Structures are given as structure tokens and as C-alpha cells.
Amino acid sequence: MSKELIRLQDLCMAYDDEQVLDHLNLYINDQEFLTLLGPSGCGKTTTLRIIGGFVTPTSGDVFFDGVRINDVPPYQRKINTVFQKYALFPHLNVFENVAFGLRLKKVPEKELRQRVMEMLEVVSLKGFENRKPDALSGGQQQRVAIARALVNRPKVLLLDEPLGALDLKLRKDMQIELKKIQQQVGITFIYVTHDQEEALTMSDTIVVMDGGHIQQIGTPEDIYNEPKNAFVADFIGESNIIDGVMPRDKVVKMYGREFACLDGGFAENEPVDVVIRPEDIDIVPVEQGQLVGTVTSVTFKGMQYDIIVDFRGFKWLIQTTDHSPVGARIGVKIDPDGFHIMKKSQYSGMFGDYSSYSEEYDELSDAEALDAEEDTDAQRREDGYAE
Amino acid sequence: MKKNGVVSRLLLAVMFLFLYAPIFVLIIFSFNDSKSTAVWNGFTLNWYVELFQNRAVMSALRTTLLVSVLATAIATVAGTAAAIGFYSMRRRSRTACLAVNNIPLTNADVITGVSMMLLFVFVGQGLSAFSNWLNGLQWVEDANLWFDFSFSLGFGTLLIAHITFDIPYVILSVLPKLRQLDPNLAEAAQDLGATRFVAFWKVVLPELMPGIVNGMLIAFTMSIDDFVISYFTAGSQVSTLSMVVYSMVRRQISPEIKALSTLMFVAVLILLVIINLRQARQESAAARRRHAAARQP
Structure with missing residues (x-):
């Protein structure tokens, strides 16, 4: 297949005494749609944040295109992120949100305008340029977040449970749309989710994680048909x-x-x-x-x-x-x-x-997984809200 | 229920009467063509003219505006920085810091004023002794130097005092904005190519701005109409408007005072109305946008 783009080597991550990642090894190919799948607290978000540069691993190395990037700050990585709650800039309209990265890179106004409009077309949001983010629905905000990241032409797009806040119908549409966008722009997508169906629908490769370990890596078919252990068998499907x-x-x-x-x-x-x-x-x-x-x-x-x-x-x-x-x-x-x-x-x-x-049991555990979907790191920041 | 409504409305009216009657009397009689506060002798603006020709008053006005503007500006910057610092602390230390921050707000002004005055005098004398000691040293004399670190109460101490009591108000109005802030915003900006500083400047600061401006207005209001703390920390050479009012009243209640008080009341009232309108508008704008978003498919 294609060449290797990202390599995670012997990654460990600990918050205080809590081991979140335990000697994780993973390589990710160019133009691959890779999903990190696991229950909350399995370390998948932490892995993503390490690739994005927002947290520094306790030990181990991150290689991008063969170069060690442990100490490269996020703004110098050719990686962009779609955050869980979109994190759109509320004081800027849709156009300026998407243009944010290009303006920082001092792209000439004419090219900037063209690239932003092109990208808004890709995510079918033409005509919404002057709206403020809070005057958009969840699905639209989601698409602005994707456009804002993709307009910078990154080599890798990181997506942290981007569909978690959408309702079921919209989520299914967005799954297909995301896969379409990924094929259209031809870059690597690294996708974090706890939803096995989402992972099976979209991924080229699924990485099933639990307890800071990788349980299994494989294509959706492999993972479904040949689970390696009881955890994977139970987590993927019934x-x-x-x-x-x-x-x-x-x-x-x-x-x-x-x-x-x-x-x-x-x-x-x-x-x-x-x-x-x-x-x-x-x-x-x-x-x-x-x-x-x-x-x-x-x-x-x-x-x-x-x-x-x-x-x-x-x-x-x-x-x-x-x-x-x-x-x-x-x-x-x-x-x-x-x-x-x-x-x-x-x-x-x-x-x-x-x-x-029982049916109730099933639904309950789903809802719990959604609510509790925060890694330790996010949990810590969450503490800041409660007052 | 109906009867109840009448009673409660009456109570409200009486309450407002008690609250605002003194100020209305003051305002009305500031236009009275007589020195009396009891008999109406016709409308005049003379007292206002005299007020603006009164040198002591005009100099106090300058001092007041200068100290308020400077104190507000410094306190806004310092308070915002402090709020951000508090916010990024762990929960326990933040709670402790906030408690310390709130003490000056609940403390009696007299105590704040007296304690500040004592501190200034103490430090001033200490520095004066230190200068004398330095000047007595052989090498200082040889180098033909002369030190004088001593200071006494005056504009500088007044300004420091104002900054000190303004900062907690700024912190208290910036913190809620920080809590509403999406913690991913700064990360998103960095992700798109912004350094930490640019991310703060372009994304975090605009989000905090409404809180910062509200804090600034509150701090300015507090500075403009402060009397007690200014009285203790300004020394004998400098006076603010409220100090002038106080010293004039001690002699006699001149109609100029009424005019001056009216102007101060109106100025502060306008500021308060602006603060409240801003807050109301921010809330309704947010509600409207949420409503619009809810109707989107």
C-alpha cells in the first residue's frame, strides 16, 4: 500500500500515577482512514492529542515522515484537528473561521478568498460565509470545523469524536460525507471514536484500544470476523x-x-x-x-x-x-x-x-459511554468548569 | 391577589421614595436661585457656573479623572492577568486565591484606607531611613552620590490605593467569561498555526472582552466615587472631588456642593446604566442566536 507517515514508538503517558498509555507502538500510512476505537479512558484521545502536539508523552517518540517531532509545537505541525465540540471561534463569522489558518500564514487575499470558498463548497456550506457559529446547527458547525482544518491542506487530519454531539440521522449522513471528503482530498484521517459502527463504516484500518494498550489492529472485516480476544469480540458487534x-x-x-x-x-x-x-x-x-x-x-x-x-x-x-x-x-x-x-x-x-x-441495559450503557467520554486529561480541564 | 398587587406596588413606591428622595431634593435644589434648601426661589444655573469657576473643585476634578483613568487602566490589565492565572490554577489553590480576592470587597473601606495609609507611612519612613544609611556610607560619599527614596502621601499613594481596590472587581467580572470559554479554543488556534501568544491575542482575548470591559467600567465607577480610601491615602496636598465635597460641607452646605453632587451622581448613573445595558444586550444577543440556531435544520 502507501508509505508510512506517522510512527508512534514505545509511547507512555502517565498523569500523576495513572498510566494512560502503556508502551504503545503504531504506524499510520499515508492517505489512510485510521480509527482509534475503544471505551472511554482507553487512551485514544490522549494518543490523538500526542500526535497533534497538545500533550507531550512521558516517554517514547513520535515520528512524522521519518522525523522525530516530539518537541515540535502544534502550530508547526502539518497536522490539523477537528475538536470534539468543534471549538469554532465565536467572534468570527464562518468565512473568517475558515480563513483563520490562511491569514496566519499570510496567504494573499485573492488566493485566500478562493481557497476558503472552494472549501466551503466541499462541505456544502456555500452562502453561510457571514453567519456567526452560534447561528448554525450542530451539523453545520461540524462542517465549518472540518473546512477550517482542511483549508490548510494538512497531511493529516485528526478528528476527536466529531460526530458525538449530533443526532443519529445526521451522524449517519456525516459518516458517509466524511468518508467522501477523505477520498476527495486524499489525506490521512485519524479518527477517534467509541462507536464501533462508526468505525466499521468509515475506516480503512481500525485500532482497538483498551487500558492504554492496543488490543488489535486490522481492517474492519478482520476485526469483525477474526477478533483477537474477548474484549474485541464483545466491543465490535454482538x-x-x-x-x-x-x-x-x-x-x-x-x-x-x-x-x-x-x-x-x-x-x-x-x-x-x-x-x-x-x-x-x-x-x-x-x-x-x-x-x-x-x-x-x-x-x-x-x-x-x-x-x-x-x-x-x-x-x-x-x-x-x-x-x-x-x-x-x-x-x-x-x-x-x-x-x-x-x-x-x-x-x-x-x-x-x-x-x-435487556434493552434498557443496552441503551443505558450507550448513553453512559457518551457522557463519560472524556479522557483523564479532558477530565482535569473539566474540573475547571465546575465551581 | 389583586389587593396584594396594590399593596406590593405601594411598598415598592415607598421604597423607591426613600431611596431616591434625598437625591431628587439635592438635584432640584441645585437649580434653586437661593442658598436655601427649603424655599424655592426660581430656576438658575448660576451654581453650576460658579462651580466651574471654583479652582479647588476644578483641580480636584482633574485629579479624580486622572487617578480614575490610570487606576482603571492598570487594574484592568493586572486584574485580567490575575483572573487568567487564577483560572489555570488547580481547584484548591484557586478557591483560596478567590477568597483572598474577595476580602477587600467585603472589608470596610475605613479599615482598607487606614491600613493602606499606615503601610505607606511605614514604607516611606523605612525608605527614608534606608536612604540616610546609604548616604552615610563612605563609598557613596566618595562617588558623590545622594540617595532619596523617601516619599510621602500624595498622588502616587492615591493611585496605588485605587489600583488595589479596583483589581478585585476586574477579576470578578473576567472570571465568569473564562469559565464559559471553550478550553479547546486556544488549542484550535494553535493547531491552525498560531503561537501561544497569537492564539491568546486573536481568540481568547476577544472572547473575554465583554467581561474585561464590564470590569473596567465597574472599576472606573468605584474609583470616581470613592471617598474613604482616598481620604486616608491622598495626603494633605491632593484632593479628589468627593474629598472637596466633604471639606466644603464641613464649613457649610453651599449650593455649589449640590451642583457638584448632582453632576457626580449623574456621571456615575450613566456609567451604571451603560454597564447594565451592555450586560442585558449580551444576554439577549446570545439568546437570540441560540434561538436562530435551534430553528436550523
């Missing part, structure tokens, strides 16, 4: 994660039964985590089922039903278009490619059981 053992290659044993699968390369009888995606499970009549369980809850989701099925005390989530009433005995069948086998990790046993599953 997963049933079951304890199993591998008696031999291409065979996995769970619930005392052997199933055919496609994975191999494990030691004989090695304990493993078995991931089964809810959409890979077929419901069949009891007599044809590889396993038999009882339906304990059914939720209509529009496209499909989410049903929770109890298999000997361990509850699975199954997504199906066929309705099965609560209390029904059903059989399930899983094709060999429906299994994904993972080595045991520190996350084993923490995820993948739907015993406590």
Missing part, C-alpha cells in the same frame, strides 16, 4: 463467547459436544474462547439441532428479532427473522465458518454472556 477446548485442528468441543470449525493451530486440548456471532446461528427444529435451548426473551428490532436462548444456564443472543415465542424449545445449527476460536486472554470470561441482557 458476540456469544463460550468456553471450549480444541481437541484437534478444525474441531472445537463445547457443551460436551464436538463441532466442526475452520480454525486450527492450537495445542491439543487447549482451552479456548469460542465466538459465535448472533447472525451466524440458524434456528432449526429440535430434532435437527446441534444444541437445544429454551427461548427466554424476544425483542423485535425491525430488521430482525433479538432472542435470548438459554443453553444449560448460559444465555446466547441469536438474531433471526423467524419469530419464536418465549418458552419455546428450539434447536440451533452453526456452520463451520460460524465459529471463531480465540486464545484465552485476560478478558476471558468477562464478556459474551447475555444473562443480564
Whole structure:
């Protein structure tokens, strides 16, 4: 693919005694759409702020195009940022907001005017030049922030949860628009989010982070289909994660039964985590089922039903278009490619059981993630507000 | 309810009467063609003419304006800087600093005035002794030098005192603006190529400006009509307008005083109206914009 543009080498970051990044290594290619994905406090925003130059890592190096830039201040980096709450300059109108960077670089007035208008066209905000930011809707402010950054023709655009404040419909539109803009201008986008769907939709590469460590790097397909551990499997999409053992290659044993699968390369009888995606499970009549369980809850989701099925005390989530009433005995069948086998990790046993599953629970945790989405650093500044 | 409304309106009227009656009497009788404060003898502007021909008053006016303008300017810069410093502190030290900042505001003026006077006298005498000691040294004599650091109460001490009591007002009106400030703004400016200083100058300062201007106006108002602190710190050679008023009243209540007081009252009133209008306009402008934004798709 394209050449390497940014390299993070052995990055550590600690606030007081709290280790936010723990020996992080990552390289980012030119013209790549890379997403840092993880729950709040996983260090993703800190990583972004280190690349932007707003915080200095405790140890480790940042290379840009082969040059160490640890000590280069933000205003000298060929990197621009779209901030979480846009951070538009309230006293300047849309035109002057976008022109801010060019004016500092003393770009001639004629060229400046042309470049600003071009950029406003890219983000479809022509005709809004004279508006003040607080007379714009959230989506429009968002697009001004993107134009303000891109007009400087940076090599890299950093985006810190830029869609977090928008409503669902607008967020989906903006996801597609952002991807379009990235392809149009052909530069590297580094995107921070806790929303797995956003990451899957837009990214070329996803970096899943937790606890200051990178859990997995890969394309959206890799991450979804071949999660490395229970954390990734659970964080990206829905997963049933079951304890199993591998008696031999291409065979996995769970619930005392052997199933055919496609994975191999494990030691004989090695304990493993078995991931089964809810959409890979077929419901069949009891007599044809590889396993038999009882339906304990059914939720209509529009496209499909989410049903929770109890298999000997361990509850699975199954997504199906066929309705099965609560209390029904059903059989399930899983094709060999429906299994994904993972080595045991520190996350084993923490995820993948739907015993406590309920719709409210799901929504609640989403809202919490949104609210709590602040890294330690941001939290500190937040303290300044409360008085 | 209706009856209640009448009663409360009556109470309000009585309250305003008590508050403003003295000032109205003062204003009306400043136009009275007689020295009396009881009998109306016809309209005249003579007292105002006499006032402007009174040398003591005019010199006091100059002093007052000069000290107020200088003190306001210095206090605005110092207060803004202090507010920014407070804001970037950790929470505990900031709370402590704010408490210290608020003490002069709640402290009685007399105590502030007397304590400042004592401090000035103490430092003045100390410096005078220090100069004498320096002048007694052999090498100073050999170099044919003569030191005199001593100072006494006068315009300088008056100015220092005014700056001191103005600063807390500036801090108090700048801090809320700092709290409203998006912490990412300065970073966004730096991100777009501004140095720290340029980011502050072009982005942070314009955001703080309404607060700074309000603080400036309040400080100016406080300086213009201060009497007690000025009285203790100005010494015997310099007087401000309010000190002139006080010394004139001690002899007799001359109609000139009424004219002077009327002018001072009007000046301060205008300043206060400006401050309030500014604040109201800022609020309604913000509300209007929010409303406009809410209607956007």
C-alpha cells in the first residue's frame, strides 16, 4: 500500500500515577482512514492529542515522515484537528473561521478568498460565509470545523469524536460525507471514536484500544470476523463467547459436544474462547439441532428479532427473522465458518454472556459511554468548569 | 391577589421614595436661585457656573479623572492577568486565591484606607531611613552620590490605593467569561498555526472582552466615587472631588456642593446604566442566536 507517515514508538503517558498509555507502538500510512476505537479512558484521545502536539508523552517518540517531532509545537505541525465540540471561534463569522489558518500564514487575499470558498463548497456550506457559529446547527458547525482544518491542506487530519454531539440521522449522513471528503482530498484521517459502527463504516484500518494498550489492529472485516480476544469480540458487534477446548485442528468441543470449525493451530486440548456471532446461528427444529435451548426473551428490532436462548444456564443472543415465542424449545445449527476460536486472554470470561441482557441495559450503557467520554486529561480541564 | 398587587406596588413606591428622595431634593435644589434648601426661589444655573469657576473643585476634578483613568487602566490589565492565572490554577489553590480576592470587597473601606495609609507611612519612613544609611556610607560619599527614596502621601499613594481596590472587581467580572470559554479554543488556534501568544491575542482575548470591559467600567465607577480610601491615602496636598465635597460641607452646605453632587451622581448613573445595558444586550444577543440556531435544520 502507501508509505508510512506517522510512527508512534514505545509511547507512555502517565498523569500523576495513572498510566494512560502503556508502551504503545503504531504506524499510520499515508492517505489512510485510521480509527482509534475503544471505551472511554482507553487512551485514544490522549494518543490523538500526542500526535497533534497538545500533550507531550512521558516517554517514547513520535515520528512524522521519518522525523522525530516530539518537541515540535502544534502550530508547526502539518497536522490539523477537528475538536470534539468543534471549538469554532465565536467572534468570527464562518468565512473568517475558515480563513483563520490562511491569514496566519499570510496567504494573499485573492488566493485566500478562493481557497476558503472552494472549501466551503466541499462541505456544502456555500452562502453561510457571514453567519456567526452560534447561528448554525450542530451539523453545520461540524462542517465549518472540518473546512477550517482542511483549508490548510494538512497531511493529516485528526478528528476527536466529531460526530458525538449530533443526532443519529445526521451522524449517519456525516459518516458517509466524511468518508467522501477523505477520498476527495486524499489525506490521512485519524479518527477517534467509541462507536464501533462508526468505525466499521468509515475506516480503512481500525485500532482497538483498551487500558492504554492496543488490543488489535486490522481492517474492519478482520476485526469483525477474526477478533483477537474477548474484549474485541464483545466491543465490535454482538458476540456469544463460550468456553471450549480444541481437541484437534478444525474441531472445537463445547457443551460436551464436538463441532466442526475452520480454525486450527492450537495445542491439543487447549482451552479456548469460542465466538459465535448472533447472525451466524440458524434456528432449526429440535430434532435437527446441534444444541437445544429454551427461548427466554424476544425483542423485535425491525430488521430482525433479538432472542435470548438459554443453553444449560448460559444465555446466547441469536438474531433471526423467524419469530419464536418465549418458552419455546428450539434447536440451533452453526456452520463451520460460524465459529471463531480465540486464545484465552485476560478478558476471558468477562464478556459474551447475555444473562443480564435487556434493552434498557443496552441503551443505558450507550448513553453512559457518551457522557463519560472524556479522557483523564479532558477530565482535569473539566474540573475547571465546575465551581 | 389583586389587593396584594396594590399593596406590593405601594411598598415598592415607598421604597423607591426613600431611596431616591434625598437625591431628587439635592438635584432640584441645585437649580434653586437661593442658598436655601427649603424655599424655592426660581430656576438658575448660576451654581453650576460658579462651580466651574471654583479652582479647588476644578483641580480636584482633574485629579479624580486622572487617578480614575490610570487606576482603571492598570487594574484592568493586572486584574485580567490575575483572573487568567487564577483560572489555570488547580481547584484548591484557586478557591483560596478567590477568597483572598474577595476580602477587600467585603472589608470596610475605613479599615482598607487606614491600613493602606499606615503601610505607606511605614514604607516611606523605612525608605527614608534606608536612604540616610546609604548616604552615610563612605563609598557613596566618595562617588558623590545622594540617595532619596523617601516619599510621602500624595498622588502616587492615591493611585496605588485605587489600583488595589479596583483589581478585585476586574477579576470578578473576567472570571465568569473564562469559565464559559471553550478550553479547546486556544488549542484550535494553535493547531491552525498560531503561537501561544497569537492564539491568546486573536481568540481568547476577544472572547473575554465583554467581561474585561464590564470590569473596567465597574472599576472606573468605584474609583470616581470613592471617598474613604482616598481620604486616608491622598495626603494633605491632593484632593479628589468627593474629598472637596466633604471639606466644603464641613464649613457649610453651599449650593455649589449640590451642583457638584448632582453632576457626580449623574456621571456615575450613566456609567451604571451603560454597564447594565451592555450586560442585558449580551444576554439577549446570545439568546437570540441560540434561538436562530435551534430553528436550523
